[in-house]
Structures are given as C-alpha cells and as structure tokens.
Amino acid sequence: MNFYVATLFPEQVTSYLNTSITGRAIAKGAISLECIQMRDYAPNTYGRVDDTIYGGGTGMMIRCEPVYGAYEKACELAGEKPYTVYMSPKGSVFDEKKAHELASHKNLLIICGHYEGIDARVTDMVCDEEISIGDYVLTGGETAAIVVLDAVARLVPGVLPNEEAYTSESHTGNLLEAPQYTMPAEWNGVTVPEILRNGNDALIGEYNRAAALCDTLKRRPDLFDKEVVSEEDWEKMLAFEKGL
Numbered sequence: 001m002n003f004y005v006a007t008l009f010p011e012q013v014t015s016y017l018n019t020s021i022t023g024r025a026i027a028k029g030a031i032s033l034e035c036i037q038m039r040d041y042a043p044n045t046y047g048r049v050d051d052t053i054y055g056g057g058t059g060m061m062i063r064c065e066p067v068y069g070a071y072e073k074a075c076e077l078a079g080e081k082p083y084t085v086y087m088s089p090k091g092s093v094f095d096e097k098k099a100h101e102l103a104s105h106k107n108l109l110i111i112c113g114h115y116e117g118i119d120a121r122v123t124d125m126v127c128d129e130e131i132s133i134g135d136y137v138l139t140g141g142e143t144a145a146i147v148v149l150d151a152v153a154r155l156v157p158g159v160l161p162n163e164e165a166y167t168s169e170s171h172t173g174n175l176l177e178a179p180q181y182t183m184p185a186e187w188n189g190v191t192v193p194e195i196l197r198n199g200n201d202a203l204i205g206e207y208n209r210a211a212a213l214c215d216t217l218k219r220r221p222d223l224f225d226k227e228v229v230s231e232e233d234w235e236k237m238l239a240f241e242k243g244l
C-alpha cells in the first residue's frame, strides 16, 4: 500500500513513520511513504502558502494552490487519483473500522492542515472525506496523520508478523483485549493466573473471554452493550470475578 502525505512539515511525519515497525515495513517494501511538500507548489517565488481569512478572524489560512499542487503530484506518483483524506477536527472521528476501510485502498493521500486550516474550496474539491482523531484541536494535521497512518499500516499484510496480531486486539470486535502478562510468573508478590500458565488452549480461551467481558464492562460499558452475552458468559464472568 502506498501512503502519500501532503504537508508543510514532512520531517514530523517521516521521523515517526521511518522508525520501529512502520520503518521496517517501509524498508522491506510492505508499504511506501512519500511526503509531498506543499510549499513547493506555492503561488509565488518565496514559498508563502498562507494568507488572511476572508470575513475576518484571527490567524492565517493555507491557500488552495499549494494543496492542489500537492494533490496533483500525488495523482501523478500514484498513477491514479488516490483515496484522499483531509485531517480535520470537523471530520468524522477515526476508529478501527475506518482504519480497515482505509487499508482497502492501494493509494491513500492524507492532507495535513496547519495554522487556521485550509481554504475549504480545495478540500471540498479533492477530498473523499475528512477525518478527525478526536474532539480537540491540534496545531497541525501531521500528528493526526501519523495516528491514522500507523493504525492503517499495521493492517497491511506483511507489516505485522501474522494476521492474528491485529485480529485479536482491542477494538477488532466489541470487546477490549483481556489483560496479558509476561515473564516472570511472579513479580512483586503478584502471580500470573495459573490457568494462563497451564497450556490448555480451550481453558485459556474461555478464561480470556470472561476476562475480556469483565474488563470491557468496567472500562467501556458502551462497547460491552454491543456484545451478545450468553447465560454461560455471565456465569463465567461471575466465576472470574470471584477468582475461580
């Protein structure tokens, strides 16, 4: 999958995504990342990309030309119109379902705003959708783009070691992942539950479902309400809570 990012601050994006798991995925060609500097498409020789806002208001706004120029460059590099997203606090809020949808595209362009944002004429013209990473305002779209690209990249085949790494996580279904533990079996007087150490996959599966149901009910009752919970589940949850 090919990622394109239209930005005024490419180093913010590359410094994160060229590191660790996403960095290794780029190095081995499972994904590609091309940052397009919008300043290269400024409508003047001195690289100025912003201007004052019609109708008043404080701050500056990114003009249409640099965004459209970067969009055309992404189309040229991709050999088609990439699926195009504008990171915006006004967009629909990003979640795992949206990450799966975006991961189905071969080419994805993410446009990052800055300052007071981008002239709406160009985002309306080129974007397939606007995505927010939450109900708060960032100084720029780069950190939001990194969040989206990281969540999408890990769903692309070849980025994680195997598919199970992303099909049994929190938010892949309605439930959060059950608490997990690693070595040593006892640490600071706290012991890893016996059942997780006995190697019986069927019992471990039952235990983890009960643990996940209890955890989700406590932390995210909104998600728990979406899960179909059987009589047997409730019994196992009660047993889990009693430490049986």
Ligand SMILES: C[S@@+](CC[C@H](N)C(=O)[O-])C[C@H]1O[C@@H](n2cnc3c(N)ncnc32)[C@H](O)[C@@H]1O
Residues within 6 Å of the ligand: 086, 087, 088, 089, 090, 111, 112, 113, 114, 115, 116, 117, 118, 131, 132, 133, 134, 135, 136, 137, 138, 139, 140, 141, 142, 144
């Ligand atoms: C200061 S914000 C502009 C906010 C805009 N004036 C408004 O009130 O909706 C600058 C840029 O940061 C990005 N941004 C800020 N908050 C975001 C969020 N919650 N999700 C995604 N992008 C965000 C957008 O790209 C935006 O163009």
